[in-house]
Amino acid sequence: MTERDYLGEFEHMIVLALLRLEDHAYGVTVRQEIEFRTGREVSIGAVYATLARLESKGYVRSRNGDPTPERGGRSKRFFRVTAKGLNAVNRTQRALQSMIQGLDLAGSYS
Amino acid sequence: MTERDYLGEFEHMIVLALLRLEDHAYGVTVRQEIEFRTGREVSIGAVYATLARLESKGYVRSRNGDPTPERGGRSKRFFRVTAKGLNAVNRTQRALQSMIQGLDLAGSYS
DNA sequence: AGCCATTTATTCTATATTGTATAGGTAATG
DNA sequence: CATTACCTATACAATATAGAATAAATGGCT
Numbered sequence: 001m002t003e004r005d006y007l008g009e010f011e012h013m014i015v016l017a018l019l020r021l022e023d024h025a026y027g028v029t030v031r032q033e034i035e036f037r038t039g040r041e042v043s044i045g046a047v048y049a050t051l052a053r054l055e056s057k058g059y060v061r062s063r064n065g066d067p068t069p070e071r072g073g074r075s076k077r078f079f080r081v082t083a084k085g086l087n088a089v090n091r092t093q094r095a096l097q098s099m100i101q102g103l104d105l106a107g108s109y110s
Numbered sequence: 111m112t113e114r115d116y117l118g119e120f121e122h123m124i125v126l127a128l129l130r131l132e133d134h135a136y137g138v139t140v141r142q143e144i145e146f147r148t149g150r151e152v153s154i155g156a157v158y159a160t161l162a163r164l165e166s167k168g169y170v171r172s173r174n175g176d177p178t179p180e181r182g183g184r185s186k187r188f189f190r191v192t193a194k195g196l197n198a199v200n201r202t203q204r205a206l207q208s209m210i211q212g213l214d215l216a217g218s219y220s
Numbered sequence: 221a222g223c224c225a226t227t228t229a230t231t232c233t234a235t236a237t238t239g240t241a242t243a244g245g246t247a248a249t250g
Numbered sequence: 251c252a253t254t255a256c257c258t259a260t261a262c263a264a265t266a267t268a269g270a271a272t273a274a275a276t277g278g279c280t
Contacts, residue, residue, distance in 0.1 A: 008265050009119050016209040028229065038205040046267045048230065067275055072227025074274040090215060095148040099126040105200060118238050156240050177248055182254025184247045
């Protein structure tokens, strides 16, 4: 029953962004969050493609929000991490952690 | 001059394994290290293919060891992480870390 | 009201890069 | 020369990435 897959590098980022954003998570904010926190430039297409993949695997699910009263406010699609998705992040991070543990890399991430 | 790429999920594992193994790092031990530490099953071909890619990107380099005096002791190909490779791990981990920071995931990896 | 320029957001599509397994080959030993 | 430990080749699936195209909304015209 427990999944055995790990999140890809970018998938991992996206899921973490969703967790941070809680109920403000949709394509545009996800992109912003990653760019803001990491300085990494992210193409919007990459974000949506990955969200779609994550959803098809059941790691996240989405619902359509209402349009907001601002110029051009097309309605957003909000995303949330599922329990299965949470398991996946944990599994992925545990694996990484167990490989890092005890190593001394500049800065130390432990 | 500084690279802007991040390591893929499996690449990341492999590089960490190399760092752990120091000068005993070659295909077979890399595989073992990952399997042992994470419980994840790893095919040997995946390891070699990834090592080859990492090398072509300059993240690791290899040298041929001498044959060892044991049955079937064919000479091994030893791998080491380059400075560029170290940068890549650090960059990758910093990015992850900055996304994780402040989140409370079961177990906490911070 | 009906149109349209503008804005925010999402979808589509195409390609490159990574991840993965399997089969096959090579250099050792006894 | 059979057996062992290790490595290479290859093929295919999954993930990452960018950019163009499309959609849905608003506000200001006329």
